[in-house]
Amino acid sequence: MKTIKFYWAFIAAFALLLGSCSKEDVGTSEGVISDNVAYLTLGPVLNAMQNDINKQQATPACTDDDPSYAMIRLLYGPNNVVVETEVGIKEDDQGLFTEYSEDLEIPVKNGNTVSITLTDFVVYNDDDVAIWAAPKIGSDYAKFVSDPLAREFSLRAGSKNYVNVDVLCIDDRTVNLYGYQFFDITPIKLYEFCVFANYCTDSGRHYTADYSLNLYEYSDGQMGDLIYENLSPNKGVDGDTFWADPLCMFVPGPGEGVDSDEEYLYFVATLKDWNYDGDEQVIEQALSWDTIQMLLDRDGDDDTTNYWHMFFNCDEEDGPSGTQAGE
Secondary structure, three states: OOOEOOOOEOOEEOOOOOEOOOOOOOOOOOOOOOOOEEEEEEEEOOOOOHHHHHHHHOOOOOOOOOOOEEEEEEEEOOOOEEEEEEEEEEEEOOEEEEOOOHHHEEEOOOOOEEEEEEEEEEEEOOOOOEEEEOOEOOOOOHHHOOOOEOEEEEEEOOOEEEEEEOOEEEOHHHHHHHOOOOOEOOOOOEEEEEEEEEEEOOOOOEEEOEEEEEEEEEEOOEEEEEEEEEEOOOEEEEOOEEEEOOEEEEEEOOOOOOOOOOEEEEEEEEEEOOOOOOOOOEEEEEEEHHHHHHHOOOOOOOOOEEEEEEEEOOOOOOEEEEEEEOO
16 A cells, blocks of 8 residues: 555554464454454553563653553455554453454455455553554564564454554654654544546547645645655546546544644645656645535535546646545
8 A cells, every 4th residue: 555644643662472373252252253254353462571672772661551442554355455443452361452343354255265464553541642552574673573564464254363463662752663654642533535637638638537646744835744655546447438536545634723724735646648648747736624624525424525626737627526436
């Protein structure tokens, strides 16, 4: 998947073992599960070497706070479907474990297996402060755990699987040493933002456009941190018809102290050649919270959102579309 800026809090550290052991019915009481899903439970386990790590590497001491929930990101299946979810944490005489969540029921055909890649695992206390995080491969602290992330394993249809996870206490001053590039004090709610693009020839013929898009934070007329990099729409060819889906991403709200009409996000979209021969063109757009809210037009229970329509080399002006993404 593309580079994503996560708005999860990571503050403190604990060392947990990430091993792919599998146990039946550990920490769950859901009974027999369907034969077309595989259920995953993730269990933090304390690493007894944490104190030695603190002394040798000057990592922050572990907090005495009790874990409340985990923010988890994983990919599954041949198409790397993304699951990003918050799951509560419980404890029994066998240790800590993530409580039951439908988000961790992974669809899989009866009799088959499904591939899982766990990419992010961060544990928070009741005050929404992160106390433990699993270090990632290539990070400075990956050497202190048995299996740093990303961790790949397989689940079988109709099975319950218990997987232990290695984490180290994390500090916001050294978050990059654990492999997490971005850091905030509290989790931030995300909102869906979608774009769609057309390309026009000089004579005015319209084509569905292919493009790449970068999204940045924006403040006082200046681009800030990169949130998404090189996003592109899902596209294809049906007979003689070239099609592309709206490109959707999740963005944060404006944060405290930012007026709703103040521009706080900025995207740069670059045209790609496809079934047309278009010169390299770029569309740049700053976005305010008012604009994002205008596009979040959900009627009733419909999980849809309007999209921002971009026009490369066209007479039309960019702006909100009257057609809803997802229809």
